[in-house]
Amino acid sequence: MSEWTVAKLAEQYRSGRLTRRRLIARMVSAGLGAPVIAGVLAACSAGSTNKGSGAAQAGTGSDASSGANDTFQPAKRGGGGTLKLLWWQGPSILNAHLSTGTKDSDGSRLFTEPLAAWDPDGNPFPILAAEIPSIEKGTLDKEGKSVTWKLKKAVQWHDGQPFTADDVIFTWQYTTDPATGSTRIANYSNVAAIDKIDDSTVKISFKDPTPYWQIAFFAGEGHVLPKHVLEPFKGKEARNAPFNLKPVGTGPYKIVDFRSGDLIIAEINQNYHVPNRPFFDRVELKGGGDATSAARAVLQTGDYDYAWNTLVADDLLLSMEKGGAGKTIIVPAASCETIHLQMADSTTEADGERATVKSKHPFFSDIKVRQAFAVAINRKLIAEAVFGRQGTAATYVVVNPKRFAPDGTFEYNLQKAAQMLDDAGWKKGPDGIRGKDGKRMKVLFQTSVNDIRQNAQAIIKKDLESLGIQVELKSVNDTVFFGGDPNNPDNINHFFADMQMYASTYSPDPQTYMRTWVSSLEGSGTDNIAQKSNGWSTPNYSRYQNPEYDKLWRQARAEMDPVKRADLLKQMQKLLVSDAVIIPLVNRTPAEAAKNNLQGMDLGPFESRLWKIAYWHRT
Amino acid sequence: MAKFIARRALIAIPTLLAISAVLFTILALAPGDPFGQLAQNPDVPPEVRANLRRQLGIDQPVYVQYVKWLAASVQGNWGYSFVSHVDVKVLIQQRLPTSLLIVGSAYLVALAIAVPVGILSAVRQYSLLDNVATTFAFLGYSLPTFFTGLLFILVFSIYLRWLPFIYTADIQASGLTYVWELLRHAIMPVMVLALFQAAHLTRYVRAAMLDVIHMDYINTARAKGLSAVQVTLGHAFRNALIPVVTIIALDVPAIFTGAIITEQIFRVPGIGSLLINSIQSKDTPVVMFIVFTYAILVVAFTLVADVLYGVLDPRIRYA
Numbered sequence: 061m062s063e064w065t066v067a068k069l070a071e072q073y074r075s076g077r078l079t080r081r082r083l084i085a086r087m088v089s090a091g092l093g094a095p096v097i098a099g100v101l102a103a104c105s106a107g108s109t110n111k112g113s114g115a116a117q118a119g120t121g122s123d124a125s126s127g128a129n130d131t132f133q134p135a136k137r138g139g140g141g142t143l144k145l146l147w148w149q150g151p152s153i154l155n156a157h158l159s160t161g162t163k164d165s166d167g168s169r170l171f172t173e174p175l176a177a178w179d180p181d182g183n184p185f186p187i188l189a190a191e192i193p194s195i196e197k198g199t200l201d202k203e204g205k206s207v208t209w210k211l212k213k214a215v216q217w218h219d220g221q222p223f224t225a226d227d228v229i230f231t232w233q234y235t236t237d238p239a240t241g242s243t244r245i246a247n248y249s250n251v252a253a254i255d256k257i258d259d260s261t262v263k264i265s266f267k268d269p270t271p272y273w274q275i276a277f278f279a280g281e282g283h284v285l286p287k288h289v290l291e292p293f294k295g296k297e298a299r300n301a302p303f304n305l306k307p308v309g310t311g312p313y314k315i316v317d318f319r320s321g322d323l324i325i326a327e328i329n330q331n332y333h334v335p336n337r338p339f340f341d342r343v344e345l346k347g348g349g350d351a352t353s354a355a356r357a358v359l360q361t362g363d364y365d366y367a368w369n370t371l372v373a374d375d376l377l378l379s380m381e382k383g384g385a386g387k388t389i390i391v392p393a394a395s396c397e398t399i400h401l402q403m404a405d406s407t408t409e410a411d412g413e414r415a416t417v418k419s420k421h422p423f424f425s426d427i428k429v430r431q432a433f434a435v436a437i438n439r440k441l442i443a444e445a446v447f448g449r450q451g452t453a454a455t456y457v458v459v460n461p462k463r464f465a466p467d468g469t470f471e472y473n474l475q476k477a478a479q480m481l482d483d484a485g486w487k488k489g490p491d492g493i494r495g496k497d498g499k500r501m502k503v504l505f506q507t508s509v510n511d512i513r514q515n516a517q518a519i520i521k522k523d524l525e526s527l528g529i530q531v532e533l534k535s536v537n538d539t540v541f542f543g544g545d546p547n548n549p550d551n552i553n554h555f556f557a558d559m560q561m562y563a564s565t566y567s568p569d570p571q572t573y574m575r576t577w578v579s580s581l582e583g584s585g586t587d588n589i590a591q592k593s594n595g596w597s598t599p600n601y602s603r604y605q606n607p608e609y610d611k612l613w614r615q616a617r618a619e620m621d622p623v624k625r626a627d628l629l630k631q632m633q634k635l636l637v638s639d640a641v642i643i644p645l646v647n648r649t650p651a652e653a654a655k656n657n658l659q660g661m662d663l664g665p666f667e668s669r670l671w672k673i674a675y676w677h678r679t
Numbered sequence: 680m681a682k683f684i685a686r687r688a689l690i691a692i693p694t695l696l697a698i699s700a701v702l703f704t705i706l707a708l709a710p711g712d713p714f715g716q717l718a719q720n721p722d723v724p725p726e727v728r729a730n731l732r733r734q735l736g737i738d739q740p741v742y743v744q745y746v747k748w749l750a751a752s753v754q755g756n757w758g759y760s761f762v763s764h765v766d767v768k769v770l771i772q773q774r775l776p777t778s779l780l781i782v783g784s785a786y787l788v789a790l791a792i793a794v795p796v797g798i799l800s801a802v803r804q805y806s807l808l809d810n811v812a813t814t815f816a817f818l819g820y821s822l823p824t825f826f827t828g829l830l831f832i833l834v835f836s837i838y839l840r841w842l843p844f845i846y847t848a849d850i851q852a853s854g855l856t857y858v859w860e861l862l863r864h865a866i867m868p869v870m871v872l873a874l875f876q877a878a879h880l881t882r883y884v885r886a887a888m889l890d891v892i893h894m895d896y897i898n899t900a901r902a903k904g905l906s907a908v909q910v911t912l913g914h915a916f917r918n919a920l921i922p923v924v925t926i927i928a929l930d931v932p933a934i935f936t937g938a939i940i941t942e943q944i945f946r947v948p949g950i951g952s953l954l955i956n957s958i959q960s961k962d963t964p965v966v967m968f969i970v971f972t973y974a975i976l977v978v979a980f981t982l983v984a985d986v987l988y989g990v991l992d993p994r995i996r997y998a
Binding site: 146150153158160161162238239241243245246247281298299300304305317320323344346347348349350353356360361363364540548567597 | 763836843
């Protein structure tokens with residue numbers, strides 16, 4: 061077994077003890093891909109100026125919120141010509157409540173709108189609401205039992221009908237009818253009733269105190285539907301509604317033509333409820349193809365104005381940008397690539413079940429060992445070499461909105477990790493592998509099939525092996541890995557491995573996301589832990605059990621004071637990291653491509669890329 | 680003849696049933712469901728996915744799903760897409776004209792190249808022309824469309840900036856401008872497919888002609904004093920057509936199902952790209968419709984090829 065790490069090699073290369081050719085050969089033999097090696101070389105040359113763990117990475121992409129300080133104030137509606145958008149996964153349906161993915165929410169955003177949206181900083185931004193409910197205005201209950209929405213007046217549907225409180229109530233009834241088959245039904249699970257106060261006021265009553273009330277009628281999942289159009293299509297008839305393909309909304313654009321998976325053509329809504337908006341007269345959204353050629357069509361040839369989710373290796377994006385037609389926009393995401401550690405023993409079977417909640421992991425049950433692993437992972441190198449501009453090294457999982465993001469730095473120190481493992485009693489054996497009481501330190505590390513993830517795995521494996529830990533890597537096809545099939549043992553739910561790596565996205569309020577590590581929602585059982593009896597459907601896959609964590613989570617669930625609540629959510633994250641049940645790796649900052657003269661997009665982590673389409677403009 | 684066709688059609692029924700059962704089972708056994716993306720969204724609990732699966736009936740055992748699908752499709756009801764909730768037939772209607780235009784015209788171009796080149800290669804065997812044609816045929820045949828497609832894009836779109844590489848079926852123009860724009864959009868995908876097809880058709884035409892031109896009746900025709908053109912086209916080519924027609928008839932179904940890779944590269948909204956997207960999102964009704972229609976067309980055109988044999992070759996008679 062070779063006694064080296066990528067970091068050591070990089071150090072030797074930097075100090076001139078290793079030639080470039082030798083360095084590349086060693087990394088190739090470790091199974092690292094070409095983009096990673098290029099990244100390591102780049103990180104080496106930049107490393108001298110950018111040391112210090114956890115330092116923010118110097119991205120060269122443009123400011124994501126190229127709209128926050130936008131001063132464009134048009135004096136009239138329209139006049140901007142055609143806006144050409146490229147989504148490499150074409151929207152397949154334009155009813156946001158029946159959509160199965162972001163592409164569909166994006167497409168419907170041109171036509172239908174929610175009451176309010178999330179701005180890039182995670183603050184509510186009114187759209188069909190006249191104002192955001194608040195305790196001061198008396199529209200938000202102190203106990204969190206109800207919220208009153210005042211709707212914008214004189215808003216018209218595309219067919220000229222007025223938008224009223226009835227439409228809001230209908231949207232709730234439509235979505236919560238199980239026969240409709242809406243994917244958003246759970247957003248209203250805590251809603252007891254919605255009452256019409258007058259034509260432009262609705263009051264939502266909740267079953268339990270609800271500090272996170274901004275989920276119903278909010279953002280991409282909360283589009284309001286026209287009652288007069290969809291009433292005959294509630295329930296079983298939902299799929300036959302012409303609306304699904306020819307939506308009638310309140311949005312800035314009206315549908316002209318839609319071909320599922322291929323093309324949306326939309327024209328300006330001359331009666332849009334925001335004065336002098338939108339700027340573009342016509343929008344064409346073309347779907348299909350692949351991310352690389354989509355980026356090319358914007359950055360290199362300039363045939364299109366904007367390309368969604370350009371999931372392309374960073375060095376390739378940089379070379380395309382030399383074409384000069386467009387720029388890459390780096391957008392923070394509500395998503396953290398995280399390594400999860402298994403707390404139960406997945407190698408042995410007890411009571412007919414592997415990794416049962418009663419079992420203890422042979423070494424991850426010791427907090428010292430978990431912490432040693434956390435120190436042994438080179439997040440900075442992974443962020444720079446593997447993700448480039450599209451990720452920054454993470455200390456905690458939540459970085460957006462800022463109010464839920466704890467401060468802190470991580471550490472990478474292999475000597476310290478070795479010392480910690482020695483102290484915990486895991487000494488190196490004659491074969492170089494650590495062991496204790498006849499047990500060997502051997503980990504199975506799984507993730508989904510994805511170039512980026514395999515490259516990160518390879519870097520981590522090298523570091524762990526240098527510590528005397530035997531590492532077996534496993535990668536699973538992503539439809540299986542994330543599929544959640546109770547009969548398939550290879551998914552994240554079963555977690556029949558010691559470490560697993562993936563990224564999950566979180567809402568502007570991380571309460572639901574933080575449920576991932578709760579052992580019991582009420583009482584003191586293990587009801588939230590994935591296990592055979594619940595078909596591995598509950599989110600605590602790590603089988604983590606910490607009463608202190610559960611207490612904090614339940615407190616946050618009912619805490620109405622936003623400051624105290626944010627503090628609780630931060631404490632929970634700190635607990636997870638100090639307890640080392642997770643090792644946050646990289647906060648994702650994905651890339652989008654836009655023409656140089658396109659402005660006003662105001663992109664953020666919690667919203668569809670098109671949430672502010674009415675404000676897009678060309679300079 | 681009518682009896683022959685009827686018998687063949689009857690034999691086709693069990694074949695098609697077996698094909699549909701195998702296809703359906705494979706699709707059902709593949710991992711994932713149309714709601715895969717929802718699994719990574721923490722706001723969508725597993726119960727919601729279970730409810731959606733129930734609404735679509737994909738929580739039932741495979742054989743129940745299959746019988747239901749079969750019963751409905753026999754009555755002409757092919758179902759609706761799990762993803763877009765659009766009737767499958769409507770989806771196909773939207774996509775078919777584009778596929779026919781691109782793949783169909785590519786095939787015509789391929790024939791227009793292959794027939795004259797193939798004939799000349801055979802007539803002037805081992806000449807310079809034959810050698811050049813053979814070299815290009817092998818080159819064209821061994822270069823996959825995803826390679827030539829990307830090569831074309833690099834040369835004509837990125838470096839020369841002559842042609843758009845994102846196909847638009849909806850062109851905002853009329854008259855000659857429309858034709859010109861359509862040509863600009865269609866020429867790259869058409870040529871990529873045509874060159875590939877032409878390469879193997881050329882080889883067939885050449886081989887078929889070579890078989891024929893050494894026959895006695897060709898010598899007889901020459902001895903009668905007929906011109907070279909009359910001999911080649913009237914006597915040799917007509918006989919050489921028989922195997923070529925079989926190949927062409929068997930290629931026709933592929934025109935209807937589009938070209939998966941080429942359509943994906945150029946974003947041509949045809950049947951091929953619909954098929955690949957539907958497979959990725961586990962949209963069983965759409966996949967079944969396309970693949971099963973392909974199976975029917977293959978069976979039907981094999982029959983057509985057999986019937987054409989009889990028309991072209993008086994020696995063959997069916998009873």
